[in-house]
Amino acid sequence: MAVAAALALAGCGGSDEARLVVSAASSMTEPLDECSSDFEGADVRLSFAGSDELAAQIRKGLKPDVYAAANTKLPDELNREGLLSEPVEFATNELVIAVPPDSDVREPADLARPGLKLVIGSESVPIGSYTREVLSRLPGDEGERILANARSNEPDVQGIVANLTQGAADAGFVYVTDVTAAGDRLTAVKLSPELEPDVMYAAGVVKGAKQPDKARAFVDGLSDGRCADALAKAGFGAP
Numbered sequence: 001m002a003v004a005a006a007l008a009l010a011g012c013g014g015s016d017e018a019r020l021v022v023s024a025a026s027s028m029t030e031p032l033d034e035c036s037s038d039f040e041g042a043d044v045r046l047s048f049a050g051s052d053e054l055a056a057q058i059r060k061g062l063k064p065d066v067y068a069a070a071n072t073k074l075p076d077e078l079n080r081e082g083l084l085s086e087p088v089e090f091a092t093n094e095l096v097i098a099v100p101p102d103s104d105v106r107e108p109a110d111l112a113r114p115g116l117k118l119v120i121g122s123e124s125v126p127i128g129s130y131t132r133e134v135l136s137r138l139p140g141d142e143g144e145r146i147l148a149n150a151r152s153n154e155p156d157v158q159g160i161v162a163n164l165t166q167g168a169a170d171a172g173f174v175y176v177t178d179v180t181a182a183g184d185r186l187t188a189v190k191l192s193p194e195l196e197p198d199v200m201y202a203a204g205v206v207k208g209a210k211q212p213d214k215a216r217a218f219v220d221g222l223s224d225g226r227c228a229d230a231l232a233k234a235g236f237g238a239p
Helices: 002-009 026-035 051-059 073-080 108-112 126-136 142-147 157-165 176-181 212-223 226-233
Strands: 018-025 042-049 066-069 088-093 095-099 118-121 150-154 171-175 187-190 199-205
Touching: 018 026, 018 051, 018 212, 026 042, 026 157, 026 176, 026 226, 042 051, 042 212, 051 066, 051 073, 066 073, 066 212, 073 126, 073 199, 088 212, 088 226, 095 126, 095 157, 095 176, 108 142, 118 126, 118 157, 126 142, 126 171, 150 157, 157 171, 157 176, 171 176, 176 187, 199 212, 212 226
Parallel strands: 018 042, 018 066, 118 150, 118 171
Antiparallel strands: 066 199, 088 199, 095 171, 095 187
């Protein structure tokens, strides 16, 4: 509903500027809000949700101008289906365990404790896929015991953060940038190098976009420009 409403805005309003609709993974909310406010030559309308939900909307016929995902798999699939231009990899991130500041969780094994309330992303969204990749690398049945503690499978990373900051969960897998954005409400427990997944973001111009030239400029700016600077400031890494 939120995505459809955002796209509907692209065709109405009194501004003389062209409307540029950007569908982006919710983990990029703060930096894209910051860098898109005065995009040259267009009024940028941002629509945030899980990368899989946004891809599904495009497959159903909605046409934002830009699609930016928290993985490369979904943009590559849309490209092969003829729905997206060649994807551009523009940023990296780091998966961590997020906990309240007073938590005694120190490592993944602690997440298998009986009674611990874990919140994770659903299997189809990148944050959930990365989480399950980590759990599959743990020894023995540790990953299965951790997964059994999951009390919620959220459609995007904002849902995970909300559960944690509202006290509904004891721990969750999120990106390190989400912990940074939460300020003193959350603490990050880093994963060992052998467990860390490669978290890469990619974007492209949606086929049939109303503003293809401006969409290309926006995508380019994710790698070099105001949006690239905003992403770096928020803690995203270079590809």
